[in-house]
Amino acid sequence: MHIDPAKVDAIIQRHGRKREHLIAMLLECQEEFTHLPEPVLQRVSEQVEVPLPSVLGIATFFRAFSLKPVGRYPAHICMGTACHVKGAPRLLEAFERELKILRGQTTDDLLFSINTVNCLGCCGLAPAVTVGKDVHGKLKQADVPRILKKYRPKEA
Amino acid sequence: MAYRAHCLICTGTGCVAGGSFNLRKTLEAEIAKRGLDREIQVITTGCQGFCAEGPIMIVQPDGVFYCRVEERDVPAIVEEHLLKGRPVKKLLYTPPTEKAPIPALKDIPFFAKQKLIVLRNRGLIDPDRIEDYIAVDGYTALGKALTQMTPEGIVLEIKRSGLRGRGGGGFPAGIKWETCRHAGQVRGVAPVVICNADEGDPGAFMDRSIIESDPHSVVEGMIIAARGIGASEGFVYIRHEYPLARQRLQLALDHAREFGLLGKNILGAGMDFDIEIREGAGAFVCGESTALMASLEGKLGEPRAKYIHTVEHGYQDRPSNLNNVETYANVPLIILRGADWFASMGTGDVKENPWNGSSGTKVFSLVGKINNTGLIEVPMGISLREIIFDIGGGIPKGRKFKAVQTGGPSGGCLPEEKLDMAVDFDSLTEAGSMMGSGGMIVMDEQTCMVDVARYFIAFLTEESCGKCTPCREGLKTMLDVLTRIGDGKGRMEDLGLLEEMGAVMQDCCLCALGTSAPNPVLSTLQYFRHEYEAHIRDKKCPGGVCKELITYGIDPAKCDGCHACVRACSTAAIMGEVKKVHTLDVHKCIKCGACIEVCRRDAITRT
Structure with a gap:
């Protein structure tokens, strides 16, 4: 994947190259490139003057970051307590069965990836899932194919 | 300009997921179409708290509370309520245990027992203004x-x-x-x-x-x-x-x-x-x-x-x-x-x-196996029973209450005997749980306490930063032991081992994540030891959750052959003709539970 260093620089500039804003910069980079490839981390390290291992440390410590490409519509299954008691583990399995990938993986067409989050804060909608930026709540396993269909390209 | 009525649409995350921004647009368009835009104003507010019933809309000054409002309900609301002054019955809230709907917000039990200090402005003001x-x-x-x-x-x-x-x-x-x-x-x-x-x-x-x-x-x-x-x-x-x-x-x-x-x-x-x-x-x-x-x-x-x-x-x-x-x-x-x-x-x-007490109020997120899910604010000292049964409306489907979990992964699970306890910082800690930030997760008889303990320990194992040994290694070992018990391979000595490790972690971990991490295990061991013993001794999961210890089946007395489970089953383990009692092949069954979610007659058994 081609990384435009100017885009990374623009993000770093916006945050005044401050170390305190390292997490915010990486979050924006991740939004821009869907993940954090090595050239991005390298560039951030040089520009903010923080050793690469420290940048890599941040990028692997926090759950929001991914070093591998993620799908265009990442599915985040909420694993909060309310969702757990209402069947989130079985819902996760339903997503895994439907997309034929496991948690942490991405489909070959780069359309979907599956991951878990600790709590979306939509406990009233348990069990809840986000796909892309949409929240889907009160799900049953049987709803999964219908939800994913919405994000699949329309067949000609 | 004075308006004669205001429609307050909730735009908390829960209601937004239900489409409340689109609802606003549709409602404004319909109001304009009817020429009411100088009389009625639509306002988007923050979370109203009753997330399970969203999207929520309140019409003032009447104080009428509408729930589960969809875009297609808009013409009826405008025609019936805003023009003719008759609240739309089918959108009013009906408590699960009652038949008649309750039109006014102030009369709904979920809201009536709350005391709003922190949430004083919820649903009243536009957070963006x-x-x-x-x-x-x-x-x-x-x-x-x-x-x-x-x-x-x-x-x-x-x-x-x-x-x-x-x-x-x-x-x-x-x-x-x-x-x-x-x-x-x-x-x-x-x-x-x-x-x-x-x-x-x-x-x-x-x-x-x-x-x-x-x-x-x-x-x-x-x-x-x-x-x-x-x-x-x-x-x-x-x-x-x-x-x-x-x-x-x-x-x-x-x-x-x-x-x-x-x-x-x-x-x-x-x-x-x-x-x-x-x-x-x-x-x-x-x-x-x-x-x-x-x-x-x-x-x-x-x-x-x-x-x-x-x-x-x-x-x-x-x-x-x-x-x-x-x-x-x-x-x-x-x-x-x-x-x-x-x-x-x-x-x-x-x-x-x-330090002598707990003053003021506390906001809780009342969630899990409870009828009225949502955000509540109550005075300190209220009893758990009042929260769960009066405000929360009890457990759905007439099932039995088993436990309430407070304090998140640092807290504990409290059993029925503790329901009349006053909710404040010190009483909760004394009972082996804690106030925490205010999560209150209700569990019914179909929840397995070993699974809950394992869930929290798995969560903490992933979240432990790994800096200090008792937390990093202690959690991992606890997780292994709990997984073993859940798989039916536990030994009775494991219970003592869990307690011993818990005590060491409470004494030796570097930060509060570690010192409070054993709480979910220790509190469930204290109050629900019999469930652990059932897993180890009888190889049974009383809650019907731990996959290795349960077998799915169909109760012929309850099955009406509606075929819903057959369609839901991804491995074709359920067979049968429409309107005839179905059968389940345990060898094909992967115990995913999709059939239970769709069965309307509670005919799927887990033994």
Whole structure:
């Protein structure tokens, strides 16, 4: 994947190259490139003057970051307590069965990836899932194919 | 221009997921089409709390409460209610145990027993408009604090109110402010004020909701704190997972700056203070003060030993006052109405010593296997039974209550015998759980307590930063043991082993994540030991959750052959003709439970 260093620089500039804003910069980079490839981390390290291992440390410590490409519509299954008691583990399995990938993986067409989050804060909608930026709540396993269909390209 | 009626549409995250922004557009279009746009105003508000019934709409001045409103209901609402004055019956709320709907918000049991202090403005104001907040006496407390009170007076007032930290620990806010102020003066270093909005507890969304419905109350609380402590810089550390809350808070900060409430010479009183938002990136341990401050500095969110307190040496080695969202949101009303008023609510006499009780109210997210799911605010000292059965409306489908979990992964599970206990900081801790930030997850007879303990330990194992050995290794071993028990391969000695490891972790871990981590295991062992024993001795899971110990089947007496389970089953394990009793092939069954979710007659058995 081609990384435009100017885009990374623009993000770093916006945050005044401050170390305190390292997490915010990486979050924006991740939004821009869907993940954090090595050239991005390298560039951030040089520009903010923080050793690469420290940048890599941040990028692997926090759950929001991914070093591998993620799908265009990442599915985040909420694993909060309310969702757990209402069947989130079985819902996760339903997503895994439907997309034929496991948690942490991405489909070959780069359309979907599956991951878990600790709590979306939509406990009233348990069990809840986000796909892309949409929240889907009160799900049953049987709803999964219908939800994913919405994000699949329309067949000609 | 005066409107004759207002439609208040909830735009908390829950209702937004249900389409409330589109609902607003459709409603406004329909109102304009009918030529009512000069008479009726549509307002979007923050979270109303009753998330399970969303999207929610309230029509004022009638006080009519509509739930599960969809775009296609809009013409009926406009035609029947707004034009003819007749509430639309099918959209009114009907409690699960009753037949007749309840039209007025004030009569709905979910709302009737609550006492709103922190959530006073929920559903009343538009969170994106500072004018709305000011109209309900917003920033009046700041005016009072800046013009009529000394900084010492502010700190004393908070101390006398007995306000204890709502983030979980319950440390008296006034004492923290006093120490921070003192440290700043002695060291000659300007303190910072930090708001913890990194609500990491699974099953809790109080802080998200407060910021989404009333962001200015938090901003005002922080400015007052800064005045009391002598800070000129403030931060809000907010979760990356809460985009809507972040956006509303940013707007609130921008507006406050425009109105001269943040920045240089606030309200002409010679005070300089500003607030910056910093994002977290999904690490539970960053709720811990030292880890949070490391993360604020752009470093790994790892805790350090706390023999040096962060109130003295915190962010960038400056004295740092850290409180959570709800704590700050309490501050304006305490300043406005006085410490005596606040201390009159709750338990114990806190005026001389804030440790003596729990004053004020607490916001809980009441979720799990409960009829009325949502966000509630109740006076301290209320019983668990009142919360779960009066406000929460009891357990769905007539099932039996088993346990209530409070305090997130650091808390514990309390059984039925504890239901009449008063809810406050000290009673919950005494019972082996804790207040935590306010998650309250209700569990019914179909919940397995070994699975719940395993769930929390698995969560903590992933979230442990790995710095200290007892936490890193202790959690991993606990997880292995609990997994073994859940798989039916446990030994009776395992129970003693879990207790022993728990005690070591409580004594030896570096930070509160580790020392409180054994709580979910120890509390379930204390109150639900028989469930552990059933897994080990009888190889049975009483809750019907642990896959290795259950077999699915179909109750021929209940099955009516509707075929729903056959369609849901992904492995073709269920067979049978329509309208005839179905059968289940246990060899093909992967125990995914999809059949249970679709069966309307409760005919799928797990034994």
